[in-house]
């Protein structure tokens with residue numbers, strides 16, 4: 149390792165390397181706090197050339213690398229398995245081009261999602277993927293995990309918004325996948341790379357599609373006495389063939405946590421609320437929101453709050469977006485699960501989640517993308533208490549197994565990382581997994597990046 153570090157010191161300035169063990173400790177985990185491993189060194193490249201050089205050095209020294217953006221992964225994707233070198237791309241933060249005429253932007257991988265949208269303010273365009281971590285997570289991380297968000301229901305996940313990528317392969321070769329335009333006549337290489345969680349190579353630049361802001365938008369917060377009423381209304385809305393831009397659910401525990409921390413005036417006695425948004429042409433939006441209001445009433449909604457101004461809309465969304473921040477004030481640690489089931493099985497699944505919560509004596513709050521059937525039970529615990537850690541792992545496993553049993557899957561958007569590796573053999577057969585390995589091998593034959601993640605070894 150000392151040889152590797154000496155070599156890195158020849159190519160990188162001291163402020164681009166973290167060698168001191170205390171400083172490296174900051175990078176021992178990401179948002180999945182249950183697994184920790186201190187990296188052997190953390191490197192902050194500032195250009196594609198430096199990423200390429202770094203990959204050549206690591207490959208020559210036979211040391212694995214782990215790409216890292218903001219480290220908000222909730223699946224342990226940034227864990228430095230085998231004391232890998234962490235390559236932190238957050239200093240590659242330039243927005244290189246915004247082309248409104250052709251509706252694309254070219255950004256470096258370390259650009260924060262919200263930073264891109266801030267640069268687009270006033271243009272009438274935006275980058276549609278909006279993970280709740282948008283204030284921190286990077287475009288490179290969004291690409292690697294194929295991130296979704298509240299507006300995924302209508303606008304799709306990150307792969308629907310990536311036109312081209314610049315990628316550094318494990319041996320240091322720089323390749324371009326895709327291009328700048330929607331109409332491309334090559335294979336969909338970006339489609340293959342997006343969601344590969346750093347196991348194919350490192351994304352250094354992305355050309356992303358810009359979406360025109362809808363001319364009209366209507367947002368509601370519908371309050372329900374019970375969780376069941378809220379979930380049944382979700383199914384009613386979708387089966388009426390309306391695809392809202394967003395359809396999010398927060399349960400009572402979550403409402404109380406947000407209210408206690410931020411005091412938005414949320415109804416803390418409610419069983420659940422739905423945050424519903426429709427957008428599009430004003431006539432269509434008007435018709436759809438009127439229908440949705442009616443369906444909420446038929447679904448026994450006790451109150452419907454309407455956002456009458458853009459400020460009120462932002463305020464309604466803040467209730468949702470601050471959910472994770474609120475948890476920090478009520479629990480020392482938490483993990484967020486991410487499973488998907490067919491929407492019609494949501495009521496049953498949520499009842500099971502609450503049974504599991506009682507069984508393991510672990511408090512669980514729910515805030516999730518109900519329209520997608522994508523649940524996010526948040527399990528609260530104290531990481532210093534080993535019994536609680538074990539209970540959280542067991543409860544999580546039980547929830548995810550139920551998702552599979554109900555015809556769903558173990559991740560809607562957070563990815564597999566290290567956390568869900570064990571489920572891959574339940575979800576895919578030996579042939580599928582072998583095909584995955586062969587594809588990875590075409591990019592990364594010696595597992596120089598993303599070792600121990602996403603695809604289980606044979």
Ligand SMILES: Cc1cc2nc3c(=O)[nH]c(=O)nc-3n(C[C@H](O)[C@H](O)[C@H](O)COP(=O)(O)OP(=O)(O)OC[C@H]3O[C@@H](n4cnc5c(N)ncnc54)[C@H](O)[C@@H]3O)c2cc1C
Pocket residue numbers: 178179214215216217218219220221222224225226237257278279280281284285286287288289290291292293294295296297298345346347349350351352472473561562565
């Ligand atoms: C509060 C909170 C809310 C969240 N809400 C959502 C949500 O609504 N939707 C959602 O999808 N996710 C959500 N997440 C999960 C997480 O934010 C996303 O997965 C996000 O895309 C990760 O971006 P990042 O920059 O933090 O990447 P990191 O966490 O740093 O990395 C994530 C994975 O991508 C790889 N990687 C990172 N950068 C690169 C790169 N340039 N090239 C190759 N591989 C790379 C890493 O090795 C790792 O496997 C949330 C997380 C938190 C903490």
